[in-house]
Amino acid sequence: MTSDNNTPRGWSRRSVLKGATALGAAGVAGLPMIGKAFAQDNALSFWQFYAPGGDVKTQVDWFTTMVDAWNAANDTKVNLEYVVGSDYISGSKLATSFASGQGPDIFIISPGDFLRYYNGGVLADLTPHIEAAAQQDFPQSVIANRMVDGKIYGVPMEVEPMAFYYSVKAFEDAGLNENDVPKTWDELLELGNKLTTGERYGLMFETGPGYYQNFTWYPFMWQGGGEFQTAEGKSGFDSPAVVQALKLWQDAINSGAAPRQILGGGGGDIVANLGSGYCAMQNVGIWGISAMENNAPDVPYGIFKLPVPNGGKYVTVGGGWAFVANAKGKNPEAASRFIAWALASMAPDSIQRVVDWCTVAKSDMPPRDSALKQGGEAFNKGKMAVFSKDIHPGTRAEPRVPPEVYKIISDAIQATQLGGADPQATATAASQQLDAFLASYSGAPIL
Amino acid sequence: MTMATTSQKVAGAKPAALRLSARRREAIAGYLFVLPDALGLLVFIGLPMILALGISVFEVDGFGNFKFVGLANYARMWSDALFWQSLKVTLVFAVLLVPLLYVAGLGLALLVQRNGRFNTVMRAMFFAPQMVSLVVVALVWQLMTVDKLGLLTRLLYSLGLGSVSLLGNPNFALFTVTGACVWFLMGFYMLIFLGGLQDIPKEYYEAARIDGAGRVQSFWYITLPLLRPTSFFVLLVSAVAAVAGAQAFDLVYVMTRGGPANSTALLITYIYQQAFQYSAFGYAAALATLLVIVLMAVTVVFFFLTRGGRFQYE
Numbered sequence: 001m002t003s004d005n006n007t008p009r010g011w012s013r014r015s016v017l018k019g020a021t022a023l024g025a026a027g028v029a030g031l032p033m034i035g036k037a038f039a040q041d042n043a044l045s046f047w048q049f050y051a052p053g054g055d056v057k058t059q060v061d062w063f064t065t066m067v068d069a070w071n072a073a074n075d076t077k078v079n080l081e082y083v084v085g086s087d088y089i090s091g092s093k094l095a096t097s098f099a100s101g102q103g104p105d106i107f108i109i110s111p112g113d114f115l116r117y118y119n120g121g122v123l124a125d126l127t128p129h130i131e132a133a134a135q136q137d138f139p140q141s142v143i144a145n146r147m148v149d150g151k152i153y154g155v156p157m158e159v160e161p162m163a164f165y166y167s168v169k170a171f172e173d174a175g176l177n178e179n180d181v182p183k184t185w186d187e188l189l190e191l192g193n194k195l196t197t198g199e200r201y202g203l204m205f206e207t208g209p210g211y212y213q214n215f216t217w218y219p220f221m222w223q224g225g226g227e228f229q230t231a232e233g234k235s236g237f238d239s240p241a242v243v244q245a246l247k248l249w250q251d252a253i254n255s256g257a258a259p260r261q262i263l264g265g266g267g268g269d270i271v272a273n274l275g276s277g278y279c280a281m282q283n284v285g286i287w288g289i290s291a292m293e294n295n296a297p298d299v300p301y302g303i304f305k306l307p308v309p310n311g312g313k314y315v316t317v318g319g320g321w322a323f324v325a326n327a328k329g330k331n332p333e334a335a336s337r338f339i340a341w342a343l344a345s346m347a348p349d350s351i352q353r354v355v356d357w358c359t360v361a362k363s364d365m366p367p368r369d370s371a372l373k374q375g376g377e378a379f380n381k382g383k384m385a386v387f388s389k390d391i392h393p394g395t396r397a398e399p400r401v402p403p404e405v406y407k408i409i410s411d412a413i414q415a416t417q418l419g420g421a422d423p424q425a426t427a428t429a430a431s432q433q434l435d436a437f438l439a440s441y442s443g444a445p446i447l
Numbered sequence: 448m449t450m451a452t453t454s455q456k457v458a459g460a461k462p463a464a465l466r467l468s469a470r471r472r473e474a475i476a477g478y479l480f481v482l483p484d485a486l487g488l489l490v491f492i493g494l495p496m497i498l499a500l501g502i503s504v505f506e507v508d509g510f511g512n513f514k515f516v517g518l519a520n521y522a523r524m525w526s527d528a529l530f531w532q533s534l535k536v537t538l539v540f541a542v543l544l545v546p547l548l549y550v551a552g553l554g555l556a557l558l559v560q561r562n563g564r565f566n567t568v569m570r571a572m573f574f575a576p577q578m579v580s581l582v583v584v585a586l587v588w589q590l591m592t593v594d595k596l597g598l599l600t601r602l603l604y605s606l607g608l609g610s611v612s613l614l615g616n617p618n619f620a621l622f623t624v625t626g627a628c629v630w631f632l633m634g635f636y637m638l639i640f641l642g643g644l645q646d647i648p649k650e651y652y653e654a655a656r657i658d659g660a661g662r663v664q665s666f667w668y669i670t671l672p673l674l675r676p677t678s679f680f681v682l683l684v685s686a687v688a689a690v691a692g693a694q695a696f697d698l699v700y701v702m703t704r705g706g707p708a709n710s711t712a713l714l715i716t717y718i719y720q721q722a723f724q725y726s727a728f729g730y731a732a733a734l735a736t737l738l739v740i741v742l743m744a745v746t747v748v749f750f751f752l753t754r755g756g757r758f759q760y761e
Contacts, residue, residue: 090704092723099509099728116726120510199595207615209706259594260615260707278596328511403725411529411709419617419708 047104053082105329112211119443129340154322158364168300170280181304192257195280206267238431289363318395507728520733533717541689552636574634585701617710643677
């Protein structure tokens with residue numbers, strides 16, 4: 001009569017309720033303890049998208065070896081915390097952590113994000129911890145966009161210039177060889193059309209909106225002498241060079257030589273696109289070498305530098321990530337010391353660490369003159385030699401822009417490339433938006 | 448004697464806790480049942496809404512810096528072309544999604560309403576997309592619609608429609624995202640409609656058949672009118688889901704990132720971009736507040752049209 005039909009034998013409704021209440025109370029009582037446990041951890045958190053959960057062993061090893069070496073010699077430890085790449089780069093994890101006052105002590109950012117964090121006041125000044133010789137070791141073209149008022153707020157770990165990769169098989173099928181790589185935009189479009197088949201595109205630019213697409217488009221603007229901002233701080237977007245760069249990408253789509261949609265992880269994913277045979281020529285950065293070596297070693301490919309417009313001058317863009325310290329973190333001073341020790345000391349192991357990152361863990365150009373020298377032959381053999389001798393000398397640093405500027409440029413690229421908008425009208429409208437924003441902008445200089 | 452008295456007193460004291468009337472005890476039990484849900488709503492819905500409303504009158508950069516700006520974030524919307532673009536995309540999406548979901552859900556329910564092994568299997572198949580992560584759904588649709596090589600792209604090509612870029616062309620991308628959303632959700636609404644159909648007494652159909660009514664007439668004069676409460680629920684929930692971008696956000700995030708050329712940037716996508724990509728948390732909160740107002744307006748319109756959600760079968 002009094003038994004609970006829905007409960008196991010021996011359990012009364014009251015005992016279940018009591019148990020649930022006790023569990024709930026214990027849980028609530030335990031919450032502050034959990035918070036306390038976290039608060040008591042004095043180790044510096046280091047967020048990035050490589051280790052310890054990354055899937056490229058050489059990169060995981062590089063990070064863990066570096067942190068182990070630091071932890072063995074210092075009282076303030078560093079903990080590597082892996083964040084999945086897509087979430088780190090375009091997700092909400094980093095933003096929400098800072099918004100809640102729980103940002104990592106050390107993290108990595110690209111130039112595209114520098115102003116957002118600097119203007120937010122969360123980047124620590126690393127200059128006092130970097131010896132003068134090491135400061136001089138970073139070429140201005142690499143370090144300038146991580147500096148404000150002569151102070152260094154980020155130490156670059158790599159330089160990643162953009163180039164074109166091509167499929168040797170696609171070239172051979174069309175009766176072409178390495179001597180036929182395009183040198184001008186006209187030749188690029190012509191060859192793109194020639195290499196296009198029923199199942200393959202001849203040419204590929206990034207199509208997804210985002211910082212990466214802007215990054216890959218900048219050199220085409222620069223090659224004709226264009227700038228999005230003049231030396232006087234006004235918009236330079238309404239110019240023939242900008243219009244022709246917008247038109248180049250639009251023509252590639254309209255001619256049917258370039259796809260509107262890209263496979264895999266986007267335009268930077270060479271394996272999913274060029275490697276799979278989806279396109280014959282792809283606009284990708286230097287990281288494509290290690291990506292192909294690791295994931296498509298049997299696909300023969302070649303590399304050539306970005307073609308230029310008629311009357312234009314060769315220039316490419318160099319991206320790359322940098323270590324930064326959270327000025328509002330647990331121990332910004334220790335975090336800054338760690339970064340200087342890891343990447344910006346004149347000690348041989350610090351220089352070698354940069355060499356190893358750029359030659360063993362990845363395929364990048366080094367951000368330091370000493371690393372380029374110490375790496376020696378590693379930067380001058382095989383495909384890397386094409387970059388170090390032919391492509392990298394024309395590298396210009398990726399601009400640092402506030403999100404509002406990024407969005408205006410991104411919308412202009414998208415509207416013309418995929419939306420079919422008139423390049424001149426789009427450049428004019430974007431320029432007016434840029435002027436309106438620049439007139440009220442008060443953060444660190446846009447470079 | 449003393450012991451017996453004490454024991455009687457003790458025994459008499461025990462029922463003191465039971466002095467509550469049955470009605471009152473029932474009410475307390477009811478409140479206790481509701482309490483966890485009410486607390487959840489308060490903490491996870493109510494409180495964030497109040498906080499968002501508060502944040503919307505500040506300029507918040509996401510790094511601990513606040514500046515009171517009054518209604519400036521709301522005023523900014525009027526001159527923000529991308530906001531109007533996202534509102535337009537959201538409305539088009541809702542206008543496409545709601546009727547398509549209604550027709551697909553009801554159509555499937557009518558197809559598989561009879562009991563039987565085959566229909567049981569079909570019901571499970573139609574519901575199966577609900578068991579898959581939205582990210583996986585988005586990736587599968589991305590692969591099916593990729594230029595030149597996708598299954599759907601090839602199908603359209605074989606039908607003589609040329610080389611269509613279903614996700615890369617601003618003219619088609621929103622339709623493709625809507626298609627993926629319908630495919631994902633239609634099984635769920637099928638189940639809702641199945642429940643509604645099973646509530647309709649069979650005698651009505653028999654009487655109609657005896658009176659000479661055909662299938663179409665039975666559907667038109669019996670099924671549809673008696674499905675009004677279910678239809679109201681489906682239309683309301685799907686409209687709210689469409690405007691809020693409940694499922695569509697994930698699909699857009701993976702399939703197009705709001706592109707090409709902002710053609711799939713729903714209001715929820717734009718709010719996300721403002722908050723997490725541009726660190727404009729105050730403006731994002733103002734946009735979110737506006738979204739809640741729009742959702743409330745949609746709900747009010749539905750309740751007005753259906754006389755408060757009460758249905759009388761005259």
